[in-house]
Amino acid sequence: MRIQAFTNPLASPAQLQNNPTIEGNVSAETESLLRLFGSELIQTAGELLNLPQVCMATAQVLFQRFYVISSFVGIDLLDTAMGALLLATKIEECTRRAREIIH
Numbered sequence: 001m002r003i004q005a006f007t008n009p010l011a012s013p014a015q016l017q018n019n020p021t022i023e024g025n026v027s028a029e030t031e032s033l034l035r036l037f038g039s040e041l042i043q044t045a046g047e048l049l050n051l052p053q054v055c056m057a058t059a060q061v062l063f064q065r066f067y068v069i070s071s072f073v074g075i076d077l078l079d080t081a082m083g084a085l086l087l088a089t090k091i092e093e094c095t096r097r098a099r100e101i102i103h
Contacts (some may be wrong), residue, residue: 011068020071034072038063041081049101051085052094059088 021031039060046056062084082101089096 011065015068019068021067021073024071024073026072031067031072034077035064035067038067038077038081041078042085045082045085045101049096051089051096052092055088055092055094056085058092059085062087 019031021034022028042059042063043056046053046059059081063081066080066084086096086098086101089101
């Protein structure tokens with residue numbers, strides 16, 4: 001597994017086109033669908049938890065950024081989405097217990 005860090009807060013076009021998922025023989029269309037599914041999952045979970053929209057948006061950004069440097073292959077999308085949502089609740093100070101988010 002290669003470790004990569006962002007030195008710039010914005011992902012470059014090269015990072016977006018040559019990310020680990022595409023290098024792992026997953027089509028760009030499939031990757032887009034997985035990204036969309038993860039964002040929709042975060043939005044739905046946030047609505048069920050009555051979280052503010054800013055918290056859900058932060059979680060979606062964290063989710064998207066994670067998969068710029070990591071592959072969808074071998075890393076569970078559901079775990080990543082819920083982890084991003086939990087982290088976003090801490091960042092945006094709309095705290096929920098991990099138990100509430102997992103269930």
